[in-house]
Amino acid sequence: MNPSWFEPVRAYCERTDAAFWSEPVNAATNAAFLVAALAAALRARGDRPVLALACVVAVVGIGSFLFHTLANRWSMLADVIPIAVFIHGYFGLALARFFGLRPGLAALATLAFAGAGFGLAPALDALTGRDVAALTNGSIDYLPALLALLGVGLGLARRVPWAGRAVLGTGALFVVSLAFRTLDARACAALPLGTHFLWHGLNALVLYRLLATAARFRARSAPA
Numbered sequence: 001m002n003p004s005w006f007e008p009v010r011a012y013c014e015r016t017d018a019a020f021w022s023e024p025v026n027a028a029t030n031a032a033f034l035v036a037a038l039a040a041a042l043r044a045r046g047d048r049p050v051l052a053l054a055c056v057v058a059v060v061g062i063g064s065f066l067f068h069t070l071a072n073r074w075s076m077l078a079d080v081i082p083i084a085v086f087i088h089g090y091f092g093l094a095l096a097r098f099f100g101l102r103p104g105l106a107a108l109a110t111l112a113f114a115g116a117g118f119g120l121a122p123a124l125d126a127l128t129g130r131d132v133a134a135l136t137n138g139s140i141d142y143l144p145a146l147l148a149l150l151g152v153g154l155g156l157a158r159r160v161p162w163a164g165r166a167v168l169g170t171g172a173l174f175v176v177s178l179a180f181r182t183l184d185a186r187a188c189a190a191l192p193l194g195t196h197f198l199w200h201g202l203n204a205l206v207l208y209r210l211l212a213t214a215a216r217f218r219a220r221s222a223p224a
Contacts, residue, residue, distance in 0.1 A: 005074040011138075013184050013194025015071060026068040029197040032204035033061025040211035049093050050215045056086045057207050064200070087145045088114055090210055094152050097214060098163065117144035139182040146174055166213040170206055177202035 014023045021027070037058035044050040059082040067079035092110040095101045101109065121140050124132040132140045149171035157164030181199035188194060 006072050009067075009071050009073060009076055011071070011076075012068070012196045013188040013192065014196065015068075018071065020069050022071070023068040025193060025197045026200070027065055029200040030061045030065040030068065032201045033057055033064065033207070036204040036208040037061065040208050040215075043212050043215045045215070045219075047215050047218055049097075050211050050218075053086060053089055053093070053211055053214075056082055056089060057204075057211070060086060060207070061204075086207065087148075090214075091148055093214060094148075097217060098152065098156055098160070113144065113148065117141075120144060137182050137185045139178050142174075142178055142181075146171060146178065149174060160217070163213060163217055166209065166216075170209040170213070173202060173209070174206045177206060 008018045012023060012026060014026050016022055037054045040054035040057060041051055044054060063075075063078035063080075063082045066075040069075075088110050091113055092106045095106040095109055096103060120143060121133055124140065149167055153164050153166075153168035153171055155164075156167060177199050180195040180202065184194040184196040184199075
């Protein structure tokens with residue numbers, strides 16, 4: 001492995017050095033993802049797409065734990081890649097399950113969503129002339145997911161009101177969790193622990209709520 005992959009990364013307020021346990025709270029709170037994954041798996045009851053995404057949530061927790069302990073470049077990928085897999089996997093599931101798109105169309109729409117998402121930060125940098133990722137502590141990368149939650153929730157609001165409310169409520173919770181993620185770097189002077197650990201707890205709840213909504217939608221749509 002290239003030595004640069006082992007280069008230390010100090011991304012969060014709690015970390016003060018390169019030691020394994022320099023972020024004990026950030027590391028420990030990844031257990032919330034494992035709890036969310038187990039709860040979603042129990043809720044799935046044979047719903048294979050939801051069960052698969054519940055497994056991805058568990059991997060999110062493991063990858064994030066690795067990043068908050070090893071804190072180097074390769075463990076950063078172990079953190080961000082499973083998150084991206086969940087975002088795009090759930091987007092495709094939402095299109096197919098909530099709106100009835102055929103699998104091929106849902107996959108194409110998901111690829112288009114991924115492309116637009118990856119191009120968003122560079123476009124905003126060019127538009128504003130500033131490093132938007134630095135200004136938001138990297139939270140700008142989650143803006144496409146937030147917009148997708150808003151779009152799905154509004155799209156469901158008239159067709160299936162309870163599901164629309166559930167997705168929009170989850171989107172509101174995601175806004176709060178993103179705020180804590182964004183504020184972490186700015187909170188160091190007043191709060192050395194930072195606020196990133198709150199992102200873990202709230203985001204685990206966000207992922208569970210999304211999977212629970214998908215599982216409930218399927219159960220309520222199944223013929224009696």
